[in-house]
Every structure is written in C-alpha cells, then in structure tokens.
Amino acid sequence: MRRISTKHLKPGMELAQSVISSDGKVLLAKGQRLRDSYIARLVQLGVYSVYVVDPRFPDIDAVDFLSERTRLRALRMVRTACTSLIAGSVLDAPAITDIVDMLIDDLSTKPDLLINMFDIRLQDDYTFAHSVNVCSFAILIGMSCALNRDQLRELAIGALMHDLGKTLVPGDLLKKPGPLSPVEYEQIQEHTSAGFEILRRQGEIGLLSAHIAFQHHERMDGSGYPRGLTGSEIHLYGRIVAVADVYDALVSDRAYRPRFLPHKAAELLLEQSGQFFDSEIVHHFLQQVAFYPTGTLVRLSTGIIGVVVDVNKPITTRPIVRALYDTEGEELDDYYELDLSINNDISIIEVIADETRLA
Ligand SMILES: [Fe+2]
Numbered sequence: 001m002r003r004i005s006t007k008h009l010k011p012g013m014e015l016a017q018s019v020i021s022s023d024g025k026v027l028l029a030k031g032q033r034l035r036d037s038y039i040a041r042l043v044q045l046g047v048y049s050v051y052v053v054d055p056r057f058p059d060i061d062a063v064d065f066l067s068e069r070t071r072l073r074a075l076r077m078v079r080t081a082c083t084s085l086i087a088g089s090v091l092d093a094p095a096i097t098d099i100v101d102m103l104i105d106d107l108s109t110k111p112d113l114l115i116n117m118f119d120i121r122l123q124d125d126y127t128f129a130h131s132v133n134v135c136s137f138a139i140l141i142g143m144s145c146a147l148n149r150d151q152l153r154e155l156a157i158g159a160l161m162h163d164l165g166k167t168l169v170p171g172d173l174l175k176k177p178g179p180l181s182p183v184e185y186e187q188i189q190e191h192t193s194a195g196f197e198i199l200r201r202q203g204e205i206g207l208l209s210a211h212i213a214f215q216h217h218e219r220m221d222g223s224g225y226p227r228g229l230t231g232s233e234i235h236l237y238g239r240i241v242a243v244a245d246v247y248d249a250l251v252s253d254r255a256y257r258p259r260f261l262p263h264k265a266a267e268l269l270l271e272q273s274g275q276f277f278d279s280e281i282v283h284h285f286l287q288q289v290a291f292y293p294t295g296t297l298v299r300l301s302t303g304i305i306g307v308v309v310d311v312n313k314p315i316t317t318r319p320i321v322r323a324l325y326d327t328e329g330e331e332l333d334d335y336y337e338l339d340l341s342i343n344n345d346i347s348i349i350e351v352i353a354d355e356t357r358l359a
Helices: 037-046 066-087 095-107 126-144 148-161 164-168 182-201 207-215 236-250 262-272 279-286
Strands: 002-005 027-028 049-052 297-300 305-310 318-326 332-340 348-351
Touching: 027 037, 066 095, 066 126, 066 148, 066 164, 095 182, 126 148, 126 236, 126 279, 148 207, 148 236, 148 305, 164 318, 182 207, 182 318, 207 236, 236 262, 236 279, 262 279
Parallel strands: none
Antiparallel strands: 002 049, 297 305, 297 348, 305 318, 318 332
C-alpha cells in the first residue's frame, strides 16, 4: 500500500484502509475501487489523504493502532456522550468504562505497537477523532509508565472525555480561523473547568478522571490554564493527557494552521519538554511514535530517495527505507533496503510531501 493525497487519486485505485466518519460509520470500505464520484466526495469531506493498494509495494502495510471495530465503537461513544450532555442527560458511565476497557485491551495486546499512521480523518470531526486518539495515546503512555489496570482505566476515561466541556463553547468559536479576542479566549479556556464540573457530577466517574478535564491545559512552568499550576501540582494523569492532546492537535489540520508532519510534531514536543511538558512523559510517548510513518517518501543524506517500509522500536527516528530513486532522480532497476538503525552514517534530510513521484 501507499499513502496518497486525495487530490492525486485516480478512478480504479483500490482503498487499502477504510475511511471512517466522525460518528463511527464506514464511509468507504477497505477494498473499494474508487470512482470519480467517490473521489469528489472525499475531497468535499476534507479528507487530506488515504491509503491505496500499490502492486509495487504489496508488503508495505500501515497498521492502525486500533482495530477498526474498536475505533468505530469509541467514536460513537464520544458522540453519544456529547449529544447526551447537550440534551441535558447524564453520561452512561458503565458504557464508557466498557469502551475504555476495549481500548486498553486492543492496545495492550500488541507489544511492538507504534503510532505509525498518517491520520485520514475528515476535516470536520476534530473533537470525536481527537478524543479517541488522545485516549489511545494516554493509554500507551500509561502502560509505558507501568500504571496498573485500575489506573489505566481512570486515566483513559478522563482522556476520552477531556474536552467534553467544549459542548458548552459555541461551535463557531472553536472553528474560528483568526486570532481570538481576550473574551473569546477566556470562553474557550472555560471548557476545562466546565468539563470538570460535568464529570464530577456524574457519580460513577472518579474524581481523578474529572481532574484530567480540569488540568489538561496546565503547563509545567505555570503558563497553562485555568489555574496556572506548576510541575507536580499537576496530577500525573493531567501531565500525560497534556502531551497526548498537543501531539494529536499538532498532526491535525486546524482552522488556524495546517497539520505538522509527525517528525516535526515530535520535534516541537521535544523543544517544549521541561518548559511546558513533563520531559519524562514526552520521552515515554516518543518511544511509541514513528517519526517517519510507513509509506513516507524521504530523501536521504546520500541523495537517494526512498519510501519508509518499516519502523524499528525503540529507535523510532531511524526507520527502514527502500531506495527507489538514485541521486539523479532516476528510478532504480532494483530496489534495495537500508536499515537506518544500523547505517548510522546515513540520515533522513527531507520528507517529500508530494508523492506524485510515486504516481
Ligand atoms: Fe482541551
């Protein structure tokens, strides 16, 4: 398979991964052959890129860190929780716990698991898809910090519901592309305390889970909100979800800026670790993130251009690259592979975002 921008799709190409809507429906299933009308729909929905089958790379497989079934159920759960709150009902805490258990099971059965995919989410479903990703990342960090099952559950419930307070913020404000006025900024900040109040009023959701909604925008140096807590005043769960939240926001298209590629997002987290984020947690997290996900087209320091075919854990910054083009840009007769975790003298100097080279 390979990843391709929606704008470069052609009729007849076969989808290698399903495209899923914000409310947990399969819009286009894996194996579907594309037609003009499907491609137009994907563009209209704001899907930036998809995975397609490429007979030249049958062995390249970008595996989602969640099974499709778990992802769909979790998306539906977040959506249901938001609609219940808007309708003035209480949250279904046992159902939330069930979903969280499914997520923990899904993620804990794959020891070599890496966050190794480009996101193929739709443009308008930020909150739902974001909540599921943040919850998954928080579980991965929690496992790497050796939290026990009860702690993982507490962490995951809070992570899945961390932005629930946004149901009280006007939608236009959340999507506003320009700079915010001080009043608008204050309104957005209120989603933290609003989320905390909502969650703690649900008898069956623990207070520590509710505190995740309260604390996920706090920063280690005290520059966060709503209370400007510092260092260990922020609960471990709050520090974990802060990292998961920011990473997922960075790799997503937002109204006010385009997405960062995974290696850039990882570099930004590293730059801000210690100041904004708990450096130990950033370290735990980045060991689980493929800086150059499978399918990324890269230029090496030798001038060769190749595609990432696999990622080594724990050396997630140095993947295995299949060389495709020589230094003159000519396609090689025989592809060969370079394991950058062994070839220390070769480095990735550029990610080639425009994959027309592979078309
Ligand atoms: Fe938030």
